[in-house]
Amino acid sequence: MIALIQRVTEASVTVDSQMISKIDHGLLLLLGVEKTDDERTAKKLVDKVTAYRVFGDAEGKMNLNVDQIKGEVLIVPQFTLVAETNNGLRPSFSAAAPPEQGKALFDAVVDIMQHKLEGVQKGQFGADMSVHLINDGPVTFWLQV
Secondary structure, eight states: OEEEEEEEEEEEEEETTEEEEEESSEEEEEEEOBTTOOHHHHHHHHHHHHHOOOEEOTTSOEEEOTTTTTOEEEEEEOGGGGOBOSSSSSOBOTTBOOHHHHHHHHHHHHHHHHHHOSSEEEOOTTSOEEEEEEEEEEEEEEEEO
16 A cells, blocks of 8 residues: 655645535645455554654654644545556556445544544545645655555
């Protein structure tokens, strides 16, 4: 399971010209699910994301996590994160979870995250989404479990 997390001052998801979710200060989490992932992987990823210290403390050092700053999280499914890009000029998605498994684990990540934090929003699995964000920093990290 792969999470690309971005520290944001705001982020939102639009589907068919309608905003379906929005957060203010917090994290945008783009989520890629692999065939080998399961609910244990989902929990491990959520634990890592919620504990990851990417927000500045009083001295400006990255010592605070999203919960400590009372931040929000927007989780967006993005299967392209699991693309294999080492060979050729076209990505391969053979490592990506099939849609049914991907949706189930995306929903599991959202559910686990909602039990850990307030202010959790989500994108729409399988939809053509427009993701709008203001990256704070910019600060972006690739996490894989």
